[in-house]
Amino acid sequence: MLEVVRKESKNQEEALTKCLEEMNVNLNEVYSYIEEGEPGLFGKRKYTAYVVTKYDVKNYIKDFLSELAKNMNTSFNVEVTEKDGVISVVIVSDDSAILIGKEGKNLNAIQTILRQSLRKYGNFDIKVNLDISGYKAKRQKNIEREVRKIAKEVLKTKIEAKLDPMNSYERRIVHTIISEYDNLATQSEGEAPNRYVVIKIKED
Numbered sequence: 001m002l003e004v005v006r007k008e009s010k011n012q013e014e015a016l017t018k019c020l021e022e023m024n025v026n027l028n029e030v031y032s033y034i035e036e037g038e039p040g041l042f043g044k045r046k047y048t049a050y051v052v053t054k055y056d057v058k059n060y061i062k063d064f065l066s067e068l069a070k071n072m073n074t075s076f077n078v079e080v081t082e083k084d085g086v087i088s089v090v091i092v093s094d095d096s097a098i099l100i101g102k103e104g105k106n107l108n109a110i111q112t113i114l115r116q117s118l119r120k121y122g123n124f125d126i127k128v129n130l131d132i133s134g135y136k137a138k139r140q141k142n143i144e145r146e147v148r149k150i151a152k153e154v155l156k157t158k159i160e161a162k163l164d165p166m167n168s169y170e171r172r173i174v175h176t177i178i179s180e181y182d183n184l185a186t187q188s189e190g191e192a193p194n195r196y197v198v199i200k201i202k203e204d
Contacts, residue, residue: 002121015049031124086127096133160200
């Protein structure tokens with residue numbers, strides 16, 4: 001369970017400062033958000049700051065996944081790190097194939113459940129990227145290689161290419177790669193789970 005500290009004040013900065021002082025931490029050690037209240041009797045608003053430490057979030061993730069492993073009747077090692085506001089979670093297990101699932105469906109489901117679990121504590125902007133035994137890293141390399149090959153073909157033929165359906169993480173990889181090409185553009189089309197990316201010549 002995450003410990004969320006909540007403080008009210010007449011301005012946003014003061015509300016946040018109160019939380020940090022009580023927790024004895026600085027701003028880069030926490031996740032936070034501020035809610036703006038409705039105007040009071042004299043038109044003044046109150047602001048409420050909500051703060052949780054990154055340390056607690058990382059421990060929560062480890063405990064959450066340990067409990068998940070028990071429920072799945074398996075075991076795995078979990079490494080949790082944080083860099084530039086993104087929490088990277090790496091699972092290593094003898095049952096990696098089962099945990100990953102066909103085309104990474106189980107992996108994506110575990111990541112979704114984890115993110116939803118964190119959301120119940122508030123509107124913290126906590127970005128979590130989960131990988132299992134390097135699956136995503138390998139998948140990303142394969143996507144990059146295939147997308148660059150397709151990009152060359154589109155530039156040569158001037159004919160747009162529709163890629164296979166991908167999840168949001170994989171589509172983001174495609175958009176990032178194609179952004180390196182001055183004459184190409186991307187567009188996501190379709191509805192999840194069959195949403196896909198179109199690579200085409202950029203219009204003048």
